[in-house]
Amino acid sequence: MRRVRASWAVIAVVAAVTATSGCGAAGRAAGGSEVTELRYQGSVGQVTPPELAQDLGYLGNVRLSWIGNTISGPQDIQAATTGDTDFGGAFNGAIVKLAAAKAPVKAVVGYYGSDKLTNMGFYVLDGSPVTSARALIGKKIGVNTLGAHAEAVIKTYLARNGLNDAEIKQVELVVVPPVNAEQSLRQGQIDVAALSQTLRDKALARGGIHTLFTDVDLLGEFTAGSYVVRTDFLKKNPTTVRTFVTGVGKAIEWARTQPREVVQARFADIIRKRGRNEDTNLVTYWKSWGVAGTGGAIAERDFTTWIEWLNAAGELKGKQITAKDVFTNEFNDAARDGAAR
Structure with a gap:
């Protein structure tokens, strides 16, 4: 789930142009009826919670329409913001930045996070x-992109361990494609590599490396990323959004409660069946989605953690934003009153 992510600057630009964006799924519904086809971007060799929800029959009459694969979380939510897709998912800190830039989006359900099985x-x-x-002062850390999950965790780790702003700036973050991170570490091109999921497991199996820290060590189990939809889409298609969000929540719980080999077999x-000429090898490494909230319920801490970090880093430039400005559990009937686990 943690793919190459775009910069904060690109997010701000996209948010600035959304007010003039006239495209979007809402225009596809005839005679005031609600949209029942949701355009989205997928991930190569992976199954997303919405795709599992559809396969399990949890989406009812709502159908997913795949338009391609995303290259990053911010790119995915940018596509949703401009109406090129009907929902998109990204790191919650990226969603905060988008909301602070007045983008008309709302986070509606969590879809990935960090737990004892799955973490960065x-x-x-x-x-x-x-x-x-x-x-780490004067050292290089390889991350998948700047301004997203890895950077937020690293800088939180440094600050909590007593480094001041000047010292933190001396820790160099280097963008390294995830598939090259292990090799870059072993060749001495970087001093630390951010690794997760399959790439982490394969690297550990080869030996010679060990953990400095993980995001779970630092923050405990937490939901790290959410799906967003445009606010105008929410208003025009409330039943569709409820079906989608609740279905995703039910799929998350199905995957949480089934034996791992059952989930992996379903993914494969x-x-x-979707016929995209993909290798199914990645699913054999799947352990969990790491979502903390029951049914993908979003907790305030899923956003306040990053609002506080962004404020401290000066990224919000004094803009006042609260977690409740960013997310809602209103459409999630699988959330059991929206309470986080």
Whole structure:
């Protein structure tokens, strides 16, 4: 789920132009009826919660329409903001930035996070002199992109371990495609690599590296990313949104409660049936989606953590924004009163 992510500047530009965007799914509904086809972007070799929900029959008469694969979380929510798709998902910090830029979107259900099974870790070579936060001063950390999940976690880690702003600026973040991160670490091009999911498991199996820290070590289990929809789409299609969000929530709970091999087999079957010429190997490494809230329910801390970080970093430029400005559990009947687990 944690793909290459776009910069904050691009998000701000997209948000600025959304007021003039006239496209979107709402225009496809005839005679005031609600849209029942939702355009979205997928991920190569992976199954998303909405795709599982559709396969399980949880979306009722709502049908997903795949338009391609996304290259990043911010790109995905940008597409939803401009109306090129009907929903998109990204790191919650990216959603905060988008909302602060007055983009007309609302987060409606969580879809990925970090738990004891699935998380983002920061890894060093065995024998590395980097053994603490302070040892990172002057060192290079490979991340999938700037301004997203990895950067937020790293800078929170540094600040909580006593580094001041000047010292934090001396820790260099280097953009490295996730598939190249392990190799870059082993070749000494970077001192620390951010790794997660399949790439992390494969790297650990090869040996010679160990964990410096993980996001779960730092923050506990948390929902890290959510799906957003445009606010005008919400108003025009409330029943469709409720069906979609509740279906996604039910799919998250199905995956949480089934044996892992059952979920993996279902994913492989979905990938084969959709006929996109994909390898099913990745699903054998799936452990969980890491979503903290029951049925994808969003908790205030899922956003306040990043609002506080962005404020401290000066990214919000004094703009006042609260978690309740960004998300709603109103459409999630699977959330059991919206309470986080």
